[in-house]
Amino acid sequence: MRLELGKINITDIRFAKESKIEQGVLYIDPDYLKPVVLEDEKIRDVVFDIAKPGESVRITPVKDVIEPRVKVEGRGGVFPGWTSKVDTVGSGRTLALKGMAVVTAGKIVGFQEGIIDMTGTGAKYTPFSKTLNLCMVCEPVEGLKQHDYEAAVRKAGFRVAAKIGELARGLEADEICVYETCGIREGIEKYPDLPRVAYVSMLQTQGLLHDTYVYGVDAKQIIPTILSPTEIMDGAVVSGNCVSACDKNPTYIHQNNPVVEDLFAQHGKTLNFVCQIITNENVYLADKERSSNMTAKLCRMLDLDGVVVTQEGFGNPDTDLIMNCKKIEAEGVKTVIVTDEYAGRDGKSQSLADADAAADAVVTGGNANEVVVLPKLDKVIGTLDYVNRIAGASEDTLRPDGTLEVELQVITGATNEMGFGTLSAR
Amino acid sequence: MRYFILTNNPLAAKEFGETHDVRFINCGLRDVLIKARDLINDGAVLLNHPLYGSVKPNETPFRSLLLQQGIPQTGNMPAPADPDSVRLIGNAVSAFEKFIVKKEITDPKLLEDFQVVDLSLLRSAVESADR
Structure with missing residues (x-):
């Protein structure tokens, strides 16, 4: 499968009378x-607002983050099963x-969603302090269930x-990246000497x-299956996950999966x-x-040499x-697992709720505790009403001077287990 | 499959009380885990994972577990303990003790939110068990 991803660099967002993209x-x-x-x-009702990098703005409670995309050639449309039919993208x-x-x-x-700070300490930990954010705060009708x-x-x-x-349809891309995977036989013939590597993505x-x-299918109901890694770039996998902020995978991170990006960068060079x-x-x-039986079986049937496995969330998913x-x-296939840690505030407790000697190559996204x-910020998009209740906060989080004492867990994307953040350990 | 629901979540007891074998206990989350551990030592088998997904055990007061009753062996010997269940419940108790227990939650709205989330996870397990 071959996908050309045209990147249009957005340098500012402004409210205006006419919606359009012009000169970035x-x-x-x-x-x-x-x-x-x-x-x-x-x-x-819905209220739109704009938050820009460096501004004294806090967005909370954050549910999802999504990158706008449009399909201009090829089968289907973005977010199949939601805003498009279910053609294979x-x-x-x-x-x-x-x-x-x-x-x-x-x-x-009340206790689930996260925080994005556009400046200060929090901004260092969330990847979404670097994006121009068009925020939408939705108000439900009276009595709507969670x-x-x-x-x-x-x-x-x-x-x-x-x-x-x-709005981008018809525009020239600033940059075009091409991603292409081979069929099974084609890959073996084309790269006979390269290790065969796949990416196992665990979904919450x-x-x-x-x-x-x-x-559009609830992934609870699936048995493990194979995707071309380009499918997620068109929104084939989306988040409906409210928790926990630091290590859930917002839709944006599925669309821009860093493991997929890095494996493509090595495709045909050091691995297949x-x-x-x-x-x-x-x-x-x-x-x-x-x-897990089915996943291991697929790895064997695909004659893989190695896989990268990423987790989402913590607790019982540690067992998965x-x-x-x-x-x-x-099955004789080497693994590298990517996770994050709940090692206590001092970092001294056991990091995962489960363990095995086979897990001897582990990448961490950081300690969520x-x-x-x-710092206190000038403007809040959303509300601070729930800030003491978010997972990773406590009843003492909001301090009299307006600052917030929190665990990293409250910050959207802070310890992302696809490696989208900057934290790790050596 | 014959199983029972061990819970301290009143919302779960209400939802499943008439259709399932619900054993409601009025206690904290740690005591639910300890009660489950006792039952597992007597041969009960865990059907759902005792830890939440992405909610720390010190943050919510509620937990609902699905357990299959152990079948006593001949001579009234208790059923042998299931090693996987023993390991999982042991890890869950350790995970609970790892975190500082927060002050008791009294806000009724927040309590309801925690009950709703526990119930949603329980529903997910019951759907799998009843398939």
């Missing part, structure tokens, strides 16, 4: 986007608006990102509010990047056994991670 500036009329959000009768040409993101915010469940609200905000985010992406699938979707395998992280133990690692290694103090 995204001009947005909120009234262009509002009907797209309010077509769902579960959403009573990942080939042809897609345009991406780089340097910006759509951020959905609003209270869904899971209905989550679904409404999730889908509204994709509609808005796709609508903004449409715990239940309502902790879910991930593949072509065969495919992406997706699997889930269910709560039911028999599901965990079945999915270790099951995957142990069973894949038992590390404590940081975030």
Whole structure:
């Protein structure tokens, strides 16, 4: 499969009477986007705001982050199963608006969503302090249940990102990157001496509010399967996950998966990047056994030499991670696992809830329990009403001087387990 | 499959009380884990993972577990303990003790949010068990 990803660099976002992209500036009329959000009768109102890198702005509670894209050639459209039909995506040409993101915010469940600071200590930890953020705070209709609200905000985010992406249709890309994978036989013939490597992507699938979707399907219901890594660049995998902020994978990170990016960079040079395998992280133990069995079997059937495995979240998914690692290694396939740590505030406790001797190559995204103090910022997009309740905060988080004492866990993307952040350990 | 739900979540007891074997216990999260550990030592088998996904055990007061009753062996000997269940519940108790327990949550809205999340995870497990 071959995908050309055209990058359009967005250097500023401004509210305007007419929505358009001109010389790298995204001009947005909120009234262009509002009907797209309010077509769902579960959403009573939406307020748009803009947060720019370096500004004294805090966005909270953050639900999802999405990169606007549009498919201009090839099968299907972006976010298949949501804003497009379910054609197989990942080939042809897609345009991406780089340097910006759509951020959905609003209270869904009080303790779940995260924080993005555009300046100060917090900004160092979130990758989304570097993007121009078009924020949308959605208000639900009276009495809407949490899971209905989550679904409404999730889908509204994709509609808005796709609508903004449409503004790029017909524009010249500033840069074009080409990603191409081979068929099984073609790859073996083309790169006979290179190790065959795949990427095992574990998707959070715990239940309502902790879910991930593949072509519109709740990934809890899938058995592990194979994707071309270019499919996720068109939004084949999207986040419906509200927790936890530091180590969940927002849709933006699925679209810009750094493991996929790095494996493509080595494809044909030091390795043959065969495919992406997706699997889930269910709560039911028999599901965990079945999915890890299937994942290990796929690795064997694809005659892989090695895999990179990434986790999402922590707690019981640590068991899925270790099951995957142990069973894949038992098939004679080498693994590197990417995770993060809950090693206590002093970093001295055991990092994962599960372990095995087969997990002898581990990359960490950082210790989510590390404590940081975030400065008081001038403006809040969303509300601070829930800041003492977010996972990683406490009843003493909001201090009298307006600063916040928190664990890194509250910061969106801080210890991302696909390696999208900057923290690690050696 | 015959199983029972061990829970301290009133919302879960309400949702499944009429259709499932629910054993409600009025206690904290740690005591749910300890009770489950006792049952596992007597041969019960865990069907869902005792840890949440992405919620630390010191942050929520509620937990619902699915357990399959152990079948006593001949001569009234208790069923042998399932090693996987023993390991998982042991790790869960350790994970709980790793974190500082926060002050008791009294805000009814927040309590409801925690009950809703526990219930959503429980529903997910029950759907798999009842397939």
